Structures are given as structure tokens and as C-alpha cells.
Amino acid sequence: MAQAAAMAHIADLAEYVATSPSSYHAAASAAKRLDAAGFTALNENDAWSLGPGGYYVVRDGAVIAWVQPQGATATTGFHILGAHTDSPGFKLKPKPTTSSHGWWQAGVEVYGGPLLNSWLDRELVLAGRLVLRDGSVHLAKTEPILRIPQLAIHLDRQVNDGLTLDKQAHTHPIFGLGDAAEADILAVLAASAGVDPAQVAGYDILTAPAQPGEVFGVGKNFFASSRLDNLSSVHAGLIALADYARKPEGQHIAMLAAFDHEELGSESRSGACGPFLEELLQRIQASLGAGVEDTARALANSVCLSADAGHAVHPNYAERHDPANRPLVNGGPLLKINANQRYATDAVGAAAFAVWCEAAGVPYQEFVSNNRVPCGSTIGPLTATRIGIRTVDVGIPLLSMHSAREMCGVDDPWYLSKVARVFFEQ
Structure with a gap:
């Protein structure tokens, strides 16, 4: 049953990638899926009247969607899954x-x-x-x-x-x-x-x-596709949020924030360094009657799960990886850790992610770079710095990251979506 569910998820991921050859298509394709799930599209130029339910906003090649539960107040926190729609x-x-x-x-x-x-x-x-x-x-x-x-x-x-x-x-x-x-x-x-x-x-x-995604390998364990960095995370968040919207019983406002221009440093009106997320949080809180004190309490009670693809150990270049932490595909999503805050994970966030994975019945793996091979970064530290909420960096393990055709395990995108579903609710 688990293998069948993972394969169904991969097939749907392949379809999402095929309909998302650019960040603008990725946002539009996400909007169609959110429409089908009963979310309400909002225009930034309009006055908003918000209540319980699902909403989304598209800004250029970015999309932010959220589910407001019954009983949300001015101090209700946010559980935000952050990702990005662009690829090199x-x-x-x-x-x-x-x-x-x-x-x-x-x-x-x-x-x-x-x-x-x-x-x-x-x-x-x-x-x-x-x-x-x-x-x-x-x-x-x-x-x-x-x-x-x-x-x-x-x-x-x-x-x-x-x-x-x-x-x-x-x-x-x-x-x-x-x-x-x-x-x-x-x-x-x-x-x-x-x-x-x-x-x-x-x-x-x-x-x-142009080549579509394809499952391959003995036992059909692998998936090759373009744009897995980072449509794998956007898709996992979409699936989890749409499922959560059917029965939103959590105590937080569940949100997917899929930004554009991460591959360029996120410095744009639709990137993680821009005002998009902050402005939406302010408008949601204003609709709940939040003042300065309420806003501070809500953000203190919020967390961001920054989901961006990471590296599996490469069998031909094992010396480029940390000798003790060598994640494999199909071993579960990565918990990404960096002493220099290139990833935003801290001990509190790491413990929380372990609990979410346990609740989801999903394994996870820790990733840390070899000291001689500095890692890249994600939207995680940017979001943590701009918004000031605790952030945990995670993502599925890949081989051939930034290639025109990347590779992952068939189980890991499904695992990530299961963890995201628990994250939105708990």
C-alpha cells in the first residue's frame, strides 16, 4: 500500500512538473489545483474579507496559499511551508x-x-x-x-x-x-x-x-525529472495543504509560501527577501483584529518549514560528503543543518521535525556539509531574518542537483508530503 501511494504521488509530481516549465506556469498550475480543492483566489488590489477557509494569492511566479481554521484569533500563529518555483x-x-x-x-x-x-x-x-x-x-x-x-x-x-x-x-x-x-x-x-x-x-x-519525468531502476526505485529543485517541495506542500483543507483541525493558520527567484538570491518582489509573505501575514492578522502586541505573540507562536531539495551521497564522489552523515535516496527527507546558518535549523527546530516525522510515520536523515565543501543556502535563513519566526530547513535528497535532469527516490517526495500534512495540523 505504501509503495502504491508513493508511486501515485510520483505520477502526480511528474504531471505537475510537466505543467510547470517556468515559475509562472508553476504558480498558475498551483492555482488550478487550489481552485479544484475549493480555495478562494484573492486579488492583491482588492479589499479582503477573510474568514475560515482556504485562500491563495498569485504574485508573478510566486503563490501563497493558506487555510484559516475556525476559531482563529489575533494571536493565532502560522505554520508556513516555504519553497520556491524557479529552477536554474x-x-x-x-x-x-x-x-x-x-x-x-x-x-x-x-x-x-x-x-x-x-x-x-x-x-x-x-x-x-x-x-x-x-x-x-x-x-x-x-x-x-x-x-x-x-x-x-x-x-x-x-x-x-x-x-x-x-x-x-x-x-x-x-x-x-x-x-x-x-x-x-x-x-x-x-x-x-x-x-x-x-x-x-x-x-x-x-x-x-522537454523530456517528461520517468521512474527507472531495478525495482522502480528512482525518479528522474527536470525542476525537482524545487517543484518537489511545492508539489508536496500543495498536496498536504489541499488535504488539510478538507478537515482543518489544527490550532494554527496553515500556509504554503512558494516564492520565485530563489536561484538568483531571492531579491525580488516575489522572492523570499521581498515583502510578499510579510504583507500577506499583516493582512491576515489585520482581518483578525491584531494589534502590535497580538502580532508579536502570533509570530512568536509560528514556525516555517523551509523545504528545498538537498544532496544525497554520491557514490562516485563520496569524498565530497561528510564522512558521518551520508543520506541516501528513499531514506526520508533531509533535516539540513549548518553551523554558519546557511540553513536555519536549530536544536528546537530539529526536535520538532523529529516529532512531526514520527507522527507521520516517516523516516528522516540529517544532512551536513563536508567542511571543505561549503553548502548553498535556502529561503530558510532569509525568512527567519525578515519575519523573525523559527525556521527549520528540510528537503528531499537528490543526485545531479541543478542538472537539466535531476534524480530522487520515488518514496521521498511522498514522505515529505506526509510530514507537511502533520506539520500543518500539529
């Missing part, structure tokens, strides 16, 4: 169509920190949003039209001794053949969105791998 890749530049030696190419800029070599020789789509002259916003997604071709080994005999890619010269994908004057990548995007290309006044368009 390439973003379309201004004047995006180029031509070289009869090939049509797309001008792109590196977005975040992708493993560049993993994007070579893959069929890619373009996806994101188009903004028309009238201010309307339209999601766009092309068919697989792009590819970044690698140079043949016959023309680079030393390539297997070390591949070096120039980010400007070697990463522009091809998408067609013909006269340079006829090349127009924006026209292709406009057609995919069903809009007049002459009316396109702005765009945020990124590349995404």
Missing part, C-alpha cells in the same frame, strides 16, 4: 533572435547556477509569460524547438579530459534554418500563446527540458 536554466535576452552561418539561434542568458553541460544535446521548450501592450499577461509554452548542440569529439579531441563551455559563445541554442531576416523566436512564442506578436511589449521567457 537559461532566460531569453532582449533582441532574442540571432543567426549564424544559416542557423537560427536564440539569444539566452544564464539563469542561476545550472550544470551547463547537462543542457547540451537536449530538446528544449521556451516557456514563461508575455505581456501585451494593453497590460494583459499570457502564459506561453512552445513545442520542443531548441537544442544546444555539443561540438563533436572529432573537432575537440581533448574534450573528455575536461569540457570547458564559454557561457556567451557556447550556450546559444539553435531553433531553425534559413534567412536571418525570417528568424523570429518571439513570433513562435506569440503563436503558442495565441496572441499577436506585434502586441508583445515585454516577456519573461526561460528554457525547460
Whole structure:
């Protein structure tokens, strides 16, 4: 039964990733799921009248959803699962169509920190949003039209001794053949969105791998897909929050905060360093009649579970990992710990996570970096610093993080969702 539930979760995760080739699509796809679960969409420009029930707000490529229980008061705390909707890749530049030696190419800029070599020789789509002259916003997604071709080994005999890619010269994908004057990548995007290309006044368009997610390995234990960092956490939070909304018996306001631009440092209006979460908390508390004293008490009674993918031990590079803490896929979600607060977990949060996992019947693993290999960071320390609430950093273990195609165990996303469900209620 457990294996069947995990496989059903993976199939649904694969579907969510397929419908979320950009952060804007991820937020829109989340909104559709929340609509189906009975949540009410709110517009930031409107006055809100809040009561018990589920609500959500989309801001650009970010979405925040919450369930307010019966009996919530001005001092009711929040249980917030934080995640992010963006992934490393390439973003379309201004004047995006180029031509070289009869090939049509797309001008792109590196977005975040992708493993560049993993994007070579893959069929890619373009996806994101188009903004028309009238201010309307339209999601766009092309068919697989792009590819970044690698140079043949016959023309680079030393390539297997070390591949070096120039980010400007070697990463522009091809998408067609013909006269340079006829090349127009924006026209292709406009057609995919069903809009007049002459009316396109702005765009945020990124590349995404076209290959769907797939379960593989002896015993079907593994799952490979693009954008597992960090749609695996967004999806787990969506599933848990929608399930909780059916019978919200907790004493806190349960919330999913899926931010954009984490891969760039989160410094945007829809990122974790921006005001999005703080503004929503203030509006919710205002609807409950909270004053300064009430707000301080509510935040003191709140916690954030920062869910972002982490690293499983790599069997070919075991020396890059801590010798005593070597998590495996399908061993449960990671509790991410760092002495320098690159992760926000402290002893109180670690103990709480252990209790939530036990209540969910889920194993968990501790992750800490090798001292010679500094770790990255997450939205956890940013949220803890900006909002001032206790934060615990967790996430599923991956191999090939920041690759165009990452890998996890089939059980871990389901485990994370089960823990999130307990977190929202307890």
C-alpha cells in the first residue's frame, strides 16, 4: 500500500512538473489545483474579507496559499511551508533572435547556477509569460524547438579530459534554418500563446527540458525529472495543504509560501527577501483584529518549514560528503543543518521535525556539509531574518542537483508530503 501511494504521488509530481516549465506556469498550475480543492483566489488590489477557509494569492511566479481554521484569533500563529518555483536554466535576452552561418539561434542568458553541460544535446521548450501592450499577461509554452548542440569529439579531441563551455559563445541554442531576416523566436512564442506578436511589449521567457519525468531502476526505485529543485517541495506542500483543507483541525493558520527567484538570491518582489509573505501575514492578522502586541505573540507562536531539495551521497564522489552523515535516496527527507546558518535549523527546530516525522510515520536523515565543501543556502535563513519566526530547513535528497535532469527516490517526495500534512495540523 505504501509503495502504491508513493508511486501515485510520483505520477502526480511528474504531471505537475510537466505543467510547470517556468515559475509562472508553476504558480498558475498551483492555482488550478487550489481552485479544484475549493480555495478562494484573492486579488492583491482588492479589499479582503477573510474568514475560515482556504485562500491563495498569485504574485508573478510566486503563490501563497493558506487555510484559516475556525476559531482563529489575533494571536493565532502560522505554520508556513516555504519553497520556491524557479529552477536554474537559461532566460531569453532582449533582441532574442540571432543567426549564424544559416542557423537560427536564440539569444539566452544564464539563469542561476545550472550544470551547463547537462543542457547540451537536449530538446528544449521556451516557456514563461508575455505581456501585451494593453497590460494583459499570457502564459506561453512552445513545442520542443531548441537544442544546444555539443561540438563533436572529432573537432575537440581533448574534450573528455575536461569540457570547458564559454557561457556567451557556447550556450546559444539553435531553433531553425534559413534567412536571418525570417528568424523570429518571439513570433513562435506569440503563436503558442495565441496572441499577436506585434502586441508583445515585454516577456519573461526561460528554457525547460522537454523530456517528461520517468521512474527507472531495478525495482522502480528512482525518479528522474527536470525542476525537482524545487517543484518537489511545492508539489508536496500543495498536496498536504489541499488535504488539510478538507478537515482543518489544527490550532494554527496553515500556509504554503512558494516564492520565485530563489536561484538568483531571492531579491525580488516575489522572492523570499521581498515583502510578499510579510504583507500577506499583516493582512491576515489585520482581518483578525491584531494589534502590535497580538502580532508579536502570533509570530512568536509560528514556525516555517523551509523545504528545498538537498544532496544525497554520491557514490562516485563520496569524498565530497561528510564522512558521518551520508543520506541516501528513499531514506526520508533531509533535516539540513549548518553551523554558519546557511540553513536555519536549530536544536528546537530539529526536535520538532523529529516529532512531526514520527507522527507521520516517516523516516528522516540529517544532512551536513563536508567542511571543505561549503553548502548553498535556502529561503530558510532569509525568512527567519525578515519575519523573525523559527525556521527549520528540510528537503528531499537528490543526485545531479541543478542538472537539466535531476534524480530522487520515488518514496521521498511522498514522505515529505506526509510530514507537511502533520506539520500543518500539529
